[in-house]
Amino acid sequence: MNTDVISELIQSAQTKIVMLIMDGLGGLPRERGGNTELETAFTPNLDDLAEQSSLGLSIPVRPGITPGSGPGHLALFGYDPLQYKIGRGAMEALGVDFELCPEDLAARGNYCTVNENGVIIDRRAGRIGTDVNQELSMLLSMIKLDDADIFIEPIKEHRFAYILRAPGLNDALSETDPQRTGVTPLPVRALKKHSEKAANLVNQFLSSAQLVLQNKQPANMILLRGFAKLPILPTFQMKYGLRSAGIAVNGMYRGVARLVGMQVMDINGLTLKDEFDTLENNWENFDFFYLHVKNIDTFGELGDFDGKVKAIEEVDAYIPRLLALKPDVIIITGDHSSPAVLKSHSWHPVPLLLYSPFVRPDGIREFGERACTHGSLGTFPATNIMPIALANALRLAKYGA
């Protein structure tokens, strides 16, 4: 998809688009001949809406490819995930809701245990408690570097996000984590000429970290890998002319929304109700709303078929509140499938519903995988969703005379 042509055709309109992302929505039947999670769920409101909508199945990355959450979301937002890559370190920082700046260099960090010769004997420091992690991360945060800021954001157990903030950093760096025990951590090497500054700063930090941690047990050293800066993306405003709001509870999704230039909303709580309250309270101020629902995927990844069914039904109950706002365009889909039987993300195309007064309604009164197979949108790349939504919002001018 040549998205530049979309940007060229953008015209303004007084229309509002809601993209409701049910994370990990697509599924599989629990037993041969059975229904998927979505087909099992009692979803009268989604079914009613489906009847007035165009249905289809979206492919987030490419056929057969199982998307991570980052690539899955970029595709939904209209950015080809094979073109725009979010590196490991950047994903970790986004995941803890760290407000990563374009100049920041991020990495995934582990606390580890080394012996008296500096040789790694446990890459995870015995999976120290998160409380210990928080204490150590506080100490590491206080390390001073010349002309650079350091942020150490504890995650769970032995894991943390490492952020180095300074001008002129490049992420072409080798990793310090040798990915095995019995050897010493590696120094960081610049893999390109212009990443030497970053390499020097990271190595300077590592020397200080070693001193700070040397008498701690078992977490007496750190390992860094997946050095990455944020990819540079055209923002939603530039690309689509949309004032856009991101409504998500979890850090990673808030981060991806921020990455594409959405204004990420403060939410007064963690529930679906809190998210819908936020949507209503900000309705007047934006053209586009991304609303993310996490727990459907969580149940899928846990292999909890019934839990996933319930989580879908919970969303269904909020559809009337969404409709009461009278959005011009509604997209309901997922960023990928997460079938409970696979206990993981999967490659399967994701059910999608597109409602607007200007769709050709398929007249199929069901929102489910097989129902969507018969939908008029067919099985199509997720990067097509935004252009079709913009068209339905009357925000795309005619191409050519």
Added chain:
Amino acid sequence: MNTDVISELIQSAQTKIVMLIMDGLGGLPRERGGNTELETAFTPNLDDLAEQSSLGLSIPVRPGITPGSGPGHLALFGYDPLQYKIGRGAMEALGVDFELCPEDLAARGNYCTVNENGVIIDRRAGRIGTDVNQELSMLLSMIKLDDADIFIEPIKEHRFAYILRAPGLNDALSETDPQRTGVTPLPVRALKKHSEKAANLVNQFLSSAQLVLQNKQPANMILLRGFAKLPILPTFQMKYGLRSAGIAVNGMYRGVARLVGMQVMDINGLTLKDEFDTLENNWENFDFFYLHVKNIDTFGELGDFDGKVKAIEEVDAYIPRLLALKPDVIIITGDHSSPAVLKSHSWHPVPLLLYSPFVRPDGIREFGERACTHGSLGTFPATNIMPIALANALRLAKYGA
């Protein structure tokens, strides 16, 4: 399709994939309102399997393009046939099951008749018998060249495959066949600087061939065209990490399998039973099996609708033997369509069935062109088949975090 991303995501698994290719499978109704060959065939086993599978229609090259067998197969194997081209000469050599090496230069040869002035009076030498061809080809094979080996492989009547083996040959050569009578055969010209060596060797051979054949009648000269080396392809092992076996009776299909790095099996006979015996006998040693059934296409090209129906039914009877092996993924499709009413290959999308425990079954209990139109795979490029099959074999890791 960026196939590099597939190679990057390959992970190992203890799963087996079978690709059963019914050559020329797709068809057309014999009369308006009727059924196609596949729809006419009584295929209870394929229909049962279809019910548990995802169905679709594959487009081998591009919409509207009628594929030759080479491009049709390359697409099935995941190589874009517009990117990887198998030249005429190479196809002829593969067709006689000649084990073409990467350094070999191949051409299509004709025995022809020239008059006393060397002017072509019959480009096919009166379609001499294959026995005469074999005798003459034996003589031509004995021609000695400096630092090069010559192989002359008789085909049918006046046709043969010509192979020149030497280091540093390039296939940018003009043809000797003027494609008309009343003129003399042309000398070969180097079309590029680095094909001069090949041009000299071929011209040296042609001079010797003229001497060898001058007193023969009617085949007293040869014509060469379609000079080609093999395209260089990443192998199945490199691209997909698959130990793959090719099971095919006819030379061309064996050759294409060899070209992508499959181990081509010796088959003790020429029947479908012999091919399935070979599949069973080698089941433990490979991850991927390509099994090719030729005669469906043969009947299609002959315009024998009923013969094609019977050939399809014959394959259906072997499906229980295939299922008894418990493959993790089964793909059943063709390399192109060959409708009996057209007596040739055609551009029509090819019915496809993909079975695995992880497909979303379409629940359509029929394997046929119209049934596949309603399948969840839709109408899609054949180069997507391998990625989707690998995903279902749990051989592709997640893309991005």
